[in-house]
Amino acid sequence: MSNANQPISRDSVEQDQFLSTLSREDALARFEAALFPRAVPSEPRALADALGYALAEDIVAPIDVPPFDRANVDGFAVRSADVAAASVARPVRVLLNDEVIACGTAPVRPVLSGTVTSIATGGPVPRGADAVIMVEHTQPVGHRAIEIRRAASPGQFISYAGSDIARGEALLRAGTLIGSREIGMLAACGIAQVSVARRPRVAVISTGDELVQPGEMLRPAAIYDTNGAIVTAAVSENGGEAVFLGAVPDDEEELEAEMRAALQTCDMLVLSGGTSKGAGDLSHRIIARLGQPGMIAHGIALKPGKPLCLAVCDGKPVVILPGFPTSAMFTFHDMIVPVLRRIAGLPPRSDAKVTAKVPVRIASELGRTEFVMVSLVEGADGLIAYPSGKGSGAITSFAQADGFLKIDALADQLPAHSEAEVTLFTPHVRVPDLVIVGSHCTGLDLVTAPLARAGLMVRSIAVGSLGGLAAARRGECDLAPIHLFDEATESYNAPFLMAGLELVPGWRRMQGIVFRSGDTRFEGVSAEGAVRAALADASCIMVNRNQGAGTRILIDRLLGEARPDGYWNQPRSHNAVAAAVAQHRADWGMTIAPVAHAAGLGFIPLAEEHYDFALVTARKQRPAVQAFLQALASEEGRAALQQAGFRKA
Numbered sequence: 001m002s003n004a005n006q007p008i009s010r011d012s013v014e015q016d017q018f019l020s021t022l023s024r025e026d027a028l029a030r031f032e033a034a035l036f037p038r039a040v041p042s043e044p045r046a047l048a049d050a051l052g053y054a055l056a057e058d059i060v061a062p063i064d065v066p067p068f069d070r071a072n073v074d075g076f077a078v079r080s081a082d083v084a085a086a087s088v089a090r091p092v093r094v095l096l097n098d099e100v101i102a103c104g105t106a107p108v109r110p111v112l113s114g115t116v117t118s119i120a121t122g123g124p125v126p127r128g129a130d131a132v133i134m135v136e137h138t139q140p141v142g143h144r145a146i147e148i149r150r151a152a153s154p155g156q157f158i159s160y161a162g163s164d165i166a167r168g169e170a171l172l173r174a175g176t177l178i179g180s181r182e183i184g185m186l187a188a189c190g191i192a193q194v195s196v197a198r199r200p201r202v203a204v205i206s207t208g209d210e211l212v213q214p215g216e217m218l219r220p221a222a223i224y225d226t227n228g229a230i231v232t233a234a235v236s237e238n239g240g241e242a243v244f245l246g247a248v249p250d251d252e253e254e255l256e257a258e259m260r261a262a263l264q265t266c267d268m269l270v271l272s273g274g275t276s277k278g279a280g281d282l283s284h285r286i287i288a289r290l291g292q293p294g295m296i297a298h299g300i301a302l303k304p305g306k307p308l309c310l311a312v313c314d315g316k317p318v319v320i321l322p323g324f325p326t327s328a329m330f331t332f333h334d335m336i337v338p339v340l341r342r343i344a345g346l347p348p349r350s351d352a353k354v355t356a357k358v359p360v361r362i363a364s365e366l367g368r369t370e371f372v373m374v375s376l377v378e379g380a381d382g383l384i385a386y387p388s389g390k391g392s393g394a395i396t397s398f399a400q401a402d403g404f405l406k407i408d409a410l411a412d413q414l415p416a417h418s419e420a421e422v423t424l425f426t427p428h429v430r431v432p433d434l435v436i437v438g439s440h441c442t443g444l445d446l447v448t449a450p451l452a453r454a455g456l457m458v459r460s461i462a463v464g465s466l467g468g469l470a471a472a473r474r475g476e477c478d479l480a481p482i483h484l485f486d487e488a489t490e491s492y493n494a495p496f497l498m499a500g501l502e503l504v505p506g507w508r509r510m511q512g513i514v515f516r517s518g519d520t521r522f523e524g525v526s527a528e529g530a531v532r533a534a535l536a537d538a539s540c541i542m543v544n545r546n547q548g549a550g551t552r553i554l555i556d557r558l559l560g561e562a563r564p565d566g567y568w569n570q571p572r573s574h575n576a577v578a579a580a581v582a583q584h585r586a587d588w589g590m591t592i593a594p595v596a597h598a599a600g601l602g603f604i605p606l607a608e609e610h611y612d613f614a615l616v617t618a619r620k621q622r623p624a625v626q627a628f629l630q631a632l633a634s635e636e637g638r639a640a641l642q643q644a645g646f647r648k649a
């Protein structure tokens with residue numbers, strides 16, 4: 001029997017994977033070694049067109065700014081020694097020179113002792129003068145003389161030549177991003193054209209048969225191409241000129257043709273997707289044919305983001321980002337942005353990092369650099385970073401996320417209360433005015449709408465009721481929305497409050513059985529009847545809720561000991577239940593009325609759930625909290641909730 005026919009032992013497969021996986025640091029070092037040093041190509045640009053580009057060379061000031069000693073006020077150029085004793089009680093009389101120095105007028109007469117020259121703001125100080133007296137502190141005496149009523153120290157109200165910018169001084173360094181301030185500095189020195197780094201052209205390609213471009217109809221089982229838009233924008237934000245080439249199906253020939261075409265006209269190529277097993281070999285194979293040295297790192301010890309590929313083909317970086325949008329974001333910002341900026345002649349992005357305290361422990365896999373998405377809120381002493389959405393496929397937490405932190409490969413956790421460096425997705429921290437941490441409800445958006453219109457930024461972080469209570473107890477949020485049922489007292493929420501928290505009644509959400517309209521097993525019957533009908537039909541599939549959800553308690557009560565097909569399908573949200581029924585993956589489940597109605601499903605009401613707020617008493621007087629309480633109590637708020645199917649408490 002030949003070796004080739006022998007099954008590969010499990011050990012050797014695992015070892016293979018282990019050997020081909022590089023650490024984040026190793027992978028980055030090899031990638032950079034293959035790309036740098038390299039010259040940054042530059043191009044000349046007129047000042048007016050240079051905004052947003054990076055300077056390609058240091059700029060040395062060619063002149064002094066101001067170019068001469070300049071008066072800062074309207075008044076008289078004097079010799080300070082002449083007026084050293086002047087005061088209102090003892091004014092000093094001096095002769096007026098026969099000259100008025102306006103802006104743009106070069107003086108011709110010197111200021112001799114006992115004389116002064118009239119000068120306007122911005123005028124050049126004449127020979128002999130060493131100070132300027134404000135016109136307010138003088139009094140004309142005929143039209144040949146004035147009285148001075150205030151003393152002047154040498155240099156008073158004079159900007160000396162070169163005091164803004166000194167000739168020969170390094171004005172701006174290569175790599176500086178040109179903004180309005182830099183344009184002003186260059187203009188003040190009379191520089192009309194600068195050499196800027198040419199923006200590298202970065203081709204962006206998404207891969208996957210399932211991808212549809214935003215704006216087009218979503219076919220069944222298809223998803224919108226998120227990475228294309230994200231990467232295109234992030235390339236532009238970091239000094240590249242993005243060239244989006246659309247989504248390419250998982251077809252070797254077609255993909256290779258697109259990649260070759262892209263590399264013809266662009267300086268860099270960023271793909272996403274197709275990096276999972278099987279399909280991954282496809283891009284791997286293509287890259288091997290595209291140029292030298294080819295693949296640098298395929299499989300990196302990142303979580304999420306292991307399938308990231310780094311390659312260099314004839315000097316051009318070729319990157320394949322993981323398909324999941326959040327994984328693509330992490331790896332792009334962490335590993336690709338530094339390289340892109342260096343190619344673009346930009347310095348590392350220091351403005352996009354902040355330090356924050358992490359209030360909770362985050363477990364992490366040993367051996368992989370782990371990325372954790374965070375939302376930032378302002379704490380009593382500095383920023384607090386809230387971890388959110390750990391699943392690599394979750395884009396849910398994306399909207400509320402400000403950036404991410406990294407947990408080192410050698411750590412198995414980030415202990416609670418650690419300081420961490422947060423890489424921002426956008427280089428501005430948006431500190432919210434109102435922080436709501438707890439269970440999410442679509443009604444919340446209705447109530448906070450007037451706050452957003454008033455310019456208040458509301459941040460709501462969905463961590464579930466218990467997570468919200470914990471955050472409220474630590475004082476990390478203003479309000480924790482909760483819907484917790486206490487079986488002992490058969491009541492909602494109040495039994496769960498702790499010291500320092502008070503209950504603000506929110507609204508009621510009718511829970512009930514959801515089914516596809518027209519299903520005769522459920523149409524027109526009671527909730528108990530519906531469950532009896534479902535249990536009587538072996539082909540009927542249910543969708544459950546997660547352990548700990550208030551809704552789950554209701555379901556379990558209805559089911560008793562029964563465990564029908566679908567019982568173990570336990571999604572974590574009201575919306576997922578409705579989606580499962582609408583898409584025929586299940587026939588019934590329990591959700592809230594607004595969600596059932598929004599999905600166009602039939603609904604049998606069962607019991608009202610209380611959705612209330614645990615308010616942190618210490619933060620009650622904050623303006624945004626007051627605005628929230630007002631919005632909640634307002635007629636507009638009540639009407640909006642009712643319209644959406646909620647009942648104001």
Ligand code: AMP
Binds near residue numbers: 228273322
């Ligand atoms: P892949 O690496 O192609 O196997 O993709 C992994 C996951 O990411 C799959 O669920 C893909 O549907 C998803 N995915 C890949 N590319 C994109 C994209 N451009 N936008 C959104 N999701 C994507």
Ligand code: MG
Binds near residue numbers: 208209273279
């Ligand atoms: Mg794919």
